[in-house]
Amino acid sequence: MDVKKGYKQTEVGVIPDDWIVKPCSAISDLITVGIVIRPTQYYVKQGVPALRSANIREKGINDFDMVFISEKANKLLSKSQLRSGDVVSVRTGYPGTSAVVPPSLAGANCIDLLITRPSKSINSTFLAYWINSSHGKDQVLRNQGGLAQQHFNVSELRNLVVAIPPTLAEQQAIAEALSDADALLESLEHLLAKKRQIKQGAMQELLTGRRRLEGFEKKTGYKQTELGLIPEDWEIKRLGELFEITSSKRVFQSEWKNKGIPFYRARELAVLGENGFVRNELFISKEMYENFKKTYGVPKIGDMLVTGVGTLGKVYVVPDDQEFYFKDGNIIWFQNSGKVNSDFLRQLYLTPLIMKQIEDASAGTTVGTYTISGAKKTIIPYPYLDEQTAIADILSDMDAEIAALEAKLVKARQVKQGMMQELLTGRIRLNRDWKD
Numbered sequence: 001m002d003v004k005k006g007y008k009q010t011e012v013g014v015i016p017d018d019w020i021v022k023p024c025s026a027i028s029d030l031i032t033v034g035i036v037i038r039p040t041q042y043y044v045k046q047g048v049p050a051l052r053s054a055n056i057r058e059k060g061i062n063d064f065d066m067v068f069i070s071e072k073a074n075k076l077l078s079k080s081q082l083r084s085g086d087v088v089s090v091r092t093g094y095p096g097t098s099a100v101v102p103p104s105l106a107g108a109n110c111i112d113l114l115i116t117r118p119s120k121s122i123n124s125t126f127l128a129y130w131i132n133s134s135h136g137k138d139q140v141l142r143n144q145g146g147l148a149q150q151h152f153n154v155s156e157l158r159n160l161v162v163a164i165p166p167t168l169a170e171q172q173a174i175a176e177a178l179s180d181a182d183a184l185l186e187s188l189e190h191l192l193a194k195k196r197q198i199k200q201g202a203m204q205e206l207l208t209g210r211r212r213l214e215g216f217e218k219k220t221g222y223k224q225t226e227l228g229l230i231p232e233d234w235e236i237k238r239l240g241e242l243f244e245i246t247s248s249k250r251v252f253q254s255e256w257k258n259k260g261i262p263f264y265r266a267r268e269l270a271v272l273g274e275n276g277f278v279r280n281e282l283f284i285s286k287e288m289y290e291n292f293k294k295t296y297g298v299p300k301i302g303d304m305l306v307t308g309v310g311t312l313g314k315v316y317v318v319p320d321d322q323e324f325y326f327k328d329g330n331i332i333w334f335q336n337s338g339k340v341n342s343d344f345l346r347q348l349y350l351t352p353l354i355m356k357q358i359e360d361a362s363a364g365t366t367v368g369t370y371t372i373s374g375a376k377k378t379i380i381p382y383p384y385l386d387e388q389t390a391i392a393d394i395l396s397d398m399d400a401e402i403a404a405l406e407a408k409l410v411k412a413r414q415v416k417q418g419m420m421q422e423l424l425t426g427r428i429r430l431n432r433d434w435k436d
Contacts, residue, residue, distance in 0.1 A: 012135050013163075015163045019163050020164050022161065023158060024116060024159070027121070028116050028118055028122075030117035031117075033080070033113070034050075034051075034114075035050070035111045039112070044070045045068065046068055049068055049105060049108040050068060053091070053094070056088060059099075059186060061105065069109055073109075081107060081109055082101045082105060084103040084105075085101065086100070086116065090113065090114075091112055091114055092152075093150070095140050096131055096132070096152050098131040116157065122171065126174055129174070129420065130163070133420045135425070136160065140160070163424065163426070170429075173430045174423045181415065182416070184412055185416060189409065195402050196402060199398045199402060202394065202398060207351060207391065208229070208353070212387075213387070213391065220232040225381075227380075227381055234382060235382045237380055238377060239380065240375075242340045243335055243340070245372055246372065247329065247372060248326050248327065251325065256282050258281075261284050263282040263326065264280065264324060264325070264326045264331070266314075266331055270311055292325065298323070300318060300335075303317075303318045303335055305318070306375065308369055308370040308372075309370075312359075312369075317346050338385075340382075340388065341388040344391055344392040347395045348381075361378070
């Protein structure tokens with residue numbers, strides 16, 4: 001393979017001529033392991049923090065389910081005491097996942113984690129990013145040997161090779177660029193979590209009438225019902241009163257095709273309802289579809305399909321006239337009569353109001369099935385159609401905003417991965433005038 005000028009081929013791929021490749025043992029003052037022998041004997045309610053694998057994430061160290069050991073034990077186990085700038089790596093579970101110890105955790109200890117103390121010529125954050133990169137993970141995985149329980153041991157960490165820029169300044173610049181990308185990811189994740197919480201709160205208030213939208217405020221009180229308090233001008237309805245609820249005609253497995261009209265089972269429908277699209281592998285013939293359409297009918301715009309097996313209660317509202325069919329017994333078909341806004345009902349199916357009824361209805365069945373009979377008996381709070389539509393529009397707008405943020409987060413993660421590939425191998429140099 002031709003290597004462009006200024007670069008060289010190494011065991012970790014193509015890197016700049018002035019970079020070097022060394023094992024972790026050659027760039028570290030210490031590589032050891034934390035407490036591994038009966039760590040629980042040292043636990044106390046309050047004391048010195050002791051990091052575990054649950055606390056280690058690629059984006060840093062969290063305090064989730066933090067445990068503590070006594071001051072006495074920490075002194076006794078001084079070999080595994082941590083310093084600011086140490087790199088801690090997971091041994092078991094997600095082996096190799098690494099993070100840098102911040103100043104706030106200097107003096108803490110750790111349990112069943114690998115500890116790397118980089119030499120003064122190595123930036124700790126750069127090293128952690130390298131171990132977390134595909135180049136580091138590939139080396140970790142190669143040493144698993146097909147074991148069911150994956151481990152990352154001291155000897156493997158010592159032998160893990162790293163491509164190193166020639167100066168500490170360049171290492172630090174790379175680490176800062178990737179840290180900025182992580183900060184953006186974290187801000188998007190926090191914003192997305194906040195938007196989801198807001199949506200959950202809006203659902204609880206709007207779908208029960210605790211909060212009324214402008215134009216639908218009524219000078220009425222509330223009444224107690226099977227579903228709790230609802231406005232006096234709302235009703236409680238069974239879905240069997242509002243929809244023709246049925247299923248499809250049987251299609252035998254021998255009649256499945258590898259092309260034709262898409263044919264969905266519960267698993268495909270759940271994905272379709274969640275994402276709006278699905279990679280489908282099953283089809284029926286156009287001839288069979290046309291026969292069913294003429295004789296029995298097929299789902300139309302505004303009809304709602306609900307999974308009755310597997311993950312129960314997943315909803316897909318038919319958005320257009322695209323042709324498809326679905327598996328009988330697995331999926332319940334709500335034929336919309338115009339009495340209910342399907343998107344309003346879809347939002348209700350995301351709430352405990354409906355999910356509790358689905359669980360209760362399926363409890364007596366052999367494999368946990370939401371049946372047509374159970375669907376007909378399901379009750380919902382029922383405002384007038386125009387208020388249903390207004391509520392559905394508000395919640396759908398929130399869904400669209402959340403979906404846009406999710407897409408933005410996916411893109412940001414992809415950009416971050418691309419940055420790691422480029423920066424950690426020197427394909428992109430941030431600045432040529434490095435000075436220590």
